[in-house]
Amino acid sequence: MAVTDSAILRIREMILNGELAPGMRLPPEKELSERLGLSRSSMREAVKALEVIRVLDVRQGDGTYVTSLEPRLLLEALSFVIDLHSDDSILEMFAVRRILESEAVAMAAARIDEDTIAHLRSLTASVDDSTDIEGLVAHDLEFHQAIVQAAGNGYLATLLESLSSHTVRARIWRGLTQENAVARTLAEHESLVAALERRDARLAASLAHVHIAGVEQWLASWAEDELEPAEADAVEPAEE
Structure with a gap:
């Protein structure tokens, strides 16, 4: 389990056992991280993740509070959870994106100009x-969009932009919960730009395929881990 996932679970336990009640302010970051035996950076990322799903409310200059936890508030974030693991639709979107974008990247390698390469760099x-994670995801969207547009097929670019917009939440969640997300994304992007600059269509397509498949693999693994406890609870003990 990633360190950030562990931090999320520990804060959740504090809420469930009543140590943190609705509306209550969390202890200062340093105190809470020491109490839970976690680094401040892991604690910070856990707080961001819980803020996204409306469990925590970060008030600039005031502190971090547990929200009211009212059903209405939490239901506003329910689509976030549904997007990630209620069914296979998000994984299917990633699979389609992986197939189409790999081909778009190969097309771009044959057409891309120096200005676009400079923009990507x-x-x-x-x-x-x-x-921060929002900045990373914004960069990721602009980076991939620039490459797809370089392929010179407007219909394909529009289709991929639509698919990409439906996977933003999953990408934010990955960035919040997976360690070294920024470094990994940048390394893969730099390799992709280098392949495009060499006009190596086959290599560029392969790198794009692996890049997107990595998010797919993480998402499938994460969803499986989340569902395992529920499935285990559903299994009734055998009668003696």
Whole structure:
């Protein structure tokens, strides 16, 4: 289990056992991280993740609070959970995106110009370890969109843009819960740009395939881990 996942579970346990009640302010970051035996960076990412699904409310200059946890509030974030693991639709979207974008990248390798290469390098240079998750995902969207547009097929670009927009939540969740997400994404993007600059269509397509498949694999594994406890609870003990 990733360190951030562990932090999320521990905060959730504090809420479930009543140690943190609705509306209550969390202890300062340093105190809470020491109490749970976690690094402050892991604690910070866990708080971000729980803020996304409306469990925590981060108030700038005031502190972090447990929300009211009212059903209405939590239902607003329910689509987030549904997007991730209620069925296979999000995985199917990633599979379609992987197939189509790999081909789009191969097409782009034959047509891409130096200005687009320079733009792609500028995009990768604008992101580093200090970039937050929202910034990373915004970079990822712009990066992939620029490559697909370089393929020169407007219909394909529109189709992939639509598919990509439906996977944003999953990409944010991956960035929040998977360690080294920024470094991994940047390394893969830099390799892809290098292949495009060499006009190596086959290599570029392979790198795009692996890049997208990595998110697919993480999402499938994460959803499986989340569902296992529920499935285990559903199994009734055998009668003696």
